[in-house]
Amino acid sequence: MPDVLIIGAGPAGLSAARAARRLGAAVTLLDSSDELGGQYWRHLPPSRPSERESVLHHGWATFTALRSELETDDGCTIIRGASVWAIETRDGRPGAVFAVIGEPDGAGRSQRVFEPDALVLATGAHDRTLPFPGWDLPGVFTAGAAQALAKGERVAIGSRVLVAGAGPFLLPVAASLVATGSTVIGVYEANRTKSLLAGWLPKPWQLLRAAKKGTELAGYVLNHLQHRIPYRLGVAVVRADGTDRVETVTIARVDASWAPIPGTEQTIAVDAVCVGHGFTPRLELALAAGCALGADDFVTVDEGQQTSVSSVYAAGEITGIGGVDLALAEGEIAGHVAAGGSVLDARLASALAHRRTYLAFADRIENAHGIETGWQGWLTDDTVVCRCEEVSYGDLCGAVAATGGASLRSVKLSSRAGLGICQGRVCGRTVEELLSTLSPGHSDGPGHSDGPRSAAADRVRTDRRPIAVPLRLGELAAEPG
Amino acid sequence: MTSFLLPPSDDPIRPAEASGIRIAVDGRPVDGLAGQSIAGVLLGSGTLAWRTTSKNARPRGVFCGIGVCYDCLVEVNGQRDVRACQRRAADGDTVSTQYDALPEVAEPIELPGEADGRA
Amino acid sequence: MRVIVIGGGIIGAATARSLSRRGIDVTVLERGRNVGGTSSGGEGNLLLSDKGPGDELRLTQYSSTLWPVVDAELRDELGPAFPSVEFERKGGVVVATTAQGAQPLHDFAALQRTAGVDARPVSRDDALLLEPHLNPAITAAIHYPEDAQVQPVIMTEALIASAKLSGAQFFENEAVLAGIRSPGGELVGVRTTRGTHHADAVVVAAGPWSGDVSEALGLSLPVKPRRGMVLVTSRMPHRIFHKVYDGDYVGVVGSSNAALQTSSVIETTAAGTVLIGSSRQQIGFDTRLTVAVLRELAQKALRLFPFLSEMMVMRSYGGFRPFMPDHLPVIGPDPRLPGLWHATGHEGAGIGLSVATGAMLADLLAGAPPALDAAPFSPARASLAPFLAPFLTPFPDSRAA
Ligand SMILES: Cc1cc2nc3c(=O)[nH]c(=O)nc-3n(C[C@H](O)[C@H](O)[C@H](O)COP(=O)(O)OP(=O)(O)OC[C@H]3O[C@@H](n4cnc5c(N)ncnc54)[C@H](O)[C@@H]3O)c2cc1C
Ligand SMILES: Cc1cc2nc3c(=O)[nH]c(=O)nc-3n(C[C@H](O)[C@H](O)[C@H](O)COP(=O)(O)OP(=O)(O)OC[C@H]3O[C@@H](n4cnc5c(N)ncnc54)[C@H](O)[C@@H]3O)c2cc1C
Ligand code: FES
Secondary structure: OOOOEEEEHHHHHHHHHHHHOOOOEEEEEEEEOOOOOOOOOOOOOOOOOOOHHHHHHHHHHHHHHHHHHHHHOOOEEEEOEEEEEEEEEOOOEEEEEEEEOOOOOOOOOOEEEOOOOOOEOOOOOOOOOOOOOOOOOEEEEEEHHHHHHHHHEEEOOOOOEEEEEEEOHHHHHHHHHHHHHEEEEEEEEEOOOHHHHHHHHOOOOHHHHHHHOHHHHHHHHHHHHHHHEEEEOOEEEEEEEOOOOOOEEEEEEOOOOOOOOOOOOEEEEEEEEEEEEEEEEOHHHHHHOOOEEEEOEOOOOOOOOOOOOEEEEHHHHHHHOOOHHHEEEEEEEEHHHHOOOOOOOOHHHHHHHHHHHHHHHHHHHHHHHHOOHHHHHHOOOOOOEEEEOOEHHHHHHHHHHHHHOHHHHHHHHHHOOOOOOOOOOOOOOHHHHHHHHOOOOOOOEEEEEEHHHHHHHHHHHHOOOOOOOOOEEEHHOOOOO | OOOOOHHHHOOOOOEEEOOEEEEEOOOOOEEEEOOHHHHHHHHOOOOOOEEEEOOOOOOOOOOOOOOOOOOOEEEEEOEEEEOOOEEEEEOEEEEEEEEOHHHHHOOOOOOOOHHHHHH | EEEEEEEOHHHHHHHHHHHHHOOOOOEEOOOOOOOOOOHHOOOOEEEEOOOOOOOHHHHHHHHHHHHEEEEEEEEHHHHOOOOOOOOOOOOEEEEEEEHHHHHHHHHHHHHHOOOOOOOOOEEEHHHHHHHHOOOOOOOOOEEEEOOEEEHHHHHHHHHHHHHHHHOOOEEEEOOOEEEEOOOOOEEEEOOOOOEEEEHHHHHHOHHHHHHHHHEEEEEOOOOEEEEEEEEEEOOOOOOOOOOEEOOHHHHOOOOOOOOOOOEEEEEEOOOOOOOEEEEEEOEEOOOOOEEEEHHHHHHHHHHHOOOHHHHHEEEEEEEEEEOOOOOOOOEEEEOOOEEEEEEEEEEEHHHHHHHHHHHHHHHHHHHOOOOOOOOOHHHOHHHHHOOOOOOOOOOOHHHHH
16 A cells, blocks of 8 residues: 655645545645634634634534544554645656744754655645735735634734625625624625626525535625625725725726726725735745646646656645635545555545536636736836835836847846745746736747747746745754754 | 724633733834734734835835745844744744845945055 | 957857957857856865976966956956956965875975976964964964956957957857868858858867867867756855965876865855865766765865854855866867867866967967967877867968968
8 A cells, every 4th residue: 555645634635635534544644734624714723722612614514524533543644733835856756845843933843754655645735815005914814814813812903804806705704703793894896797707696695505515605795784784896906005004905806807996096085905816826846846837827636636747646626726615536546546546436426516516616716706907007116016125116117128028037036026935926927927927928029929828838937936834954954864 | 093902801712811022123122922923913913014124214024924925024033034933932032123224335445555565 | 351259158258358459350150148158157266385496387377467467458448438347366275184294285386486486384373363264273274465366257258249349240059060161171150050160270278168069060179068066045244355275286287086075175256155166076967966076065165164054054056167188278280180179178267267268369460479488388298189180181380370
């Protein structure tokens, strides 16, 4: 039986672990967090027990069952607080996986190197938040932060909170805020009725019921009605203002391309705003392992969730944003095949069927909620684009103008956009998109035109982070052992 | 108004009593609950920002809440660059806020004895 | 006169700038994007400290006199809106960490002084004045006030922008596939992925790929990739003020050993991060990560600055230095093929040597006497002869063409 190493203990990783164990593989499950569950089932630590934590979650019973099954299974080694910081590739094998284990950002953490027979990557995604003037003020959060603090801390980001961005995720965030004592002023979705209609149905909860995600969303919707939270389409946050923290936000109607419509601005007093425009997959480990990406910048997998690298599998949000049920189905298939099982095994039938359903669902969500390009219209010269290095939109425009349209790599290295400690996780894709607007086809001499090819090659560089998470030099210098 | 910890009495999940902890933030005592992250303790006590940025000296606190943006960095017990949203607070932790000024182009240091060293 | 330069790295950029400022019609062909090769994969040290007396030092000293001039010219031409090229003579401090290492370091410095390098032995106390956080356990230290740096990517972009102002044309995403010969056998142009270009001279400035490009043009050139990795820390309070490295570096640079070699050149960047680099490994164009290489860099850095142990490494990056078997760049006409010129093979010093290379090549092409004797860098030099077979068309001096 093969040794299966699983990185990420969110829905996909947990499901993979159970499936691999079902076939008898020796499983090691790593997560940088000290709790299982990933982003979706983020919960309170054992030091803060409660009677009804399930109220905050969808599928809580699924999670607790998975967790106790794996925790009590001797064939499954769970290593918490294990940050995987590098993968060395090996010909014909998944490669060597390097982890530091201990308190987050600690020093002198213990180190382990794993050389598994099969590797399952289930590293999930993080919020993608587009910049707007004032988004660097304290009190402006990602939608995921509001959710994580509500579920994992019972901390509300503010009393009067505005929720904005794009995608169905905004609804559970608003619901969590309400359940944590905030007043949600409104939920503002940048996409408009027409594109939502094309993508799914006019009322999001109808589709979700159809897609069998109903229970969770029905709860949220009820919650909404109960609390009379306006849910408005075709509206975006275009700026936030305040001295040392957010005091007001300005919303505006946007057209189908997300370009703000002048004259429709409305300024609202808030004490916090949370904004999420979608998700960015956490690809650095997949790239380190040598996995190919598709044109959509997600990890490419086959029927059995195997990546382009033999014995390396991927599941969950890194293969496409599709929500918890898709992550569970993909995880099950990945774990099963990684443990030596066949995709044709009858035990996988329902996971395969679920995957089909939820993939279609994910496509519709992407069509309805995908990021359009007009948002660049709400940037001002002094809008911070790279939060770490405080590179403004004006700085970027200046670098592009001064160099007559240098490449993404060059502009990043000369402006420092994306070179800060988050390694371009927050701004990387934004900088790429801004540059392709600022100098479209600039790469080409007279009469030439195949810019995008090299832009795509550059794109991979943004997600490539040979040191996947920072570690202390003293830890890097220490021989593992 | 600002961020807050939902009082257990108002919480629909009906939490059991959790033990309290106290940390020092730039010397100021801040109370929280065992198991909270340092960011959780700070936000729970109504503090939205702690780090000061290097270039424009602007305040920052939590942005992503899940360890990817590094906006929330603090020094904990003498160790810098710790993500406050990831590190659980321990009773008695000493937390200092970070401000790393950009380096200035230094004036060359003239050593008194240098000329002697030249052959 | 029309000249084609192959490669949009710092050498191609500096060459194009020097040529176009002399009124020569220059076309630069780059198969990817400009500054996408080695010139964006390394550091920007302009070091005299690591070079012993000899031709490379002379070229470096020549470059060192050009840098302040070029810096001022670029500032003038490009204006304040252009990002700073970060030219700074911050100086180097080279230390020995072992008892055996002390004397060789002093001997080397003495030798350098005979060649005009400002190499000042400093006591341990003085070294600690220069670098207060240095490991006090050092056994020797030399201060090199002339060591300087630029930001290599911005500098390359600045050289390109300046060359464009003088009329040079840059074509990106256009790879050179083959040469075009005249009936007499001279190289008169190149065929690319997009068409053809004709010229009186073709300059190969393709960095570590110069061997492949020369081959495509019909000749061998023994340029080999030598991989280098650099570690980058997160921003920290300013505590390292010079380029600081251990003395082993001196031995490493001149060596051909293919096995892993590292030395820790440590310096603060303008952004407050610290660069630790770099390794030297001959493993072809293999870009795979090797943790052992990063580990060794970290270990050496901690020996010099123990406080770094607590700092975060956030990134590693690297590139392939264009390595020459006889450790000198090739600058000048190829005796085997009239019309073919080289400006390549600068190994780990191409940033520092770029402006001297451009100036020398422009002088040679224009038929003017170069400011520095170019013979030691000629492709016809004796030390290169064993590596240069086959001679396709023996032709003593293409400048005659
Ligand atoms: C903050 C946040 C909150 C969310 N909340 C909801 C919600 O309420 N409802 C909803 O429908 N969807 C939510 N989502 C969307 C969510 O991503 C998916 O629904 C689901 O969690 C995806 O599961 P997954 O297993 O693919 O990834 P995740 O749940 O993201 O799990 C990935 C795991 O990998 C670990 N990991 C990543 N990199 C490393 C590394 N280098 N070393 C070690 N471990 C690593 C992470 O710690 C994480 O636990 C949220 C997303 C985010 C970012
Ligand atoms: C880790 C590391 C650290 C370094 N540190 C320093 C330092 O501190 N100081 C210093 O001076 N130097 C340093 N160097 C060395 C320096 O970076 C190189 O010597 C220099 O960049 C070489 O420049 P180049 O223009 O010759 O090559 P490159 O920058 O590689 O440019 C060559 C270009 O040619 C193009 N090309 C290739 N084939 C073709 C074709 N068929 N058609 C068209 N174009 C083609 C390539 O795409 C490339 O862009 C370091 C190098 C490394 C790797
Ligand atoms: S808030 Fe983003 S890393 Fe802590």
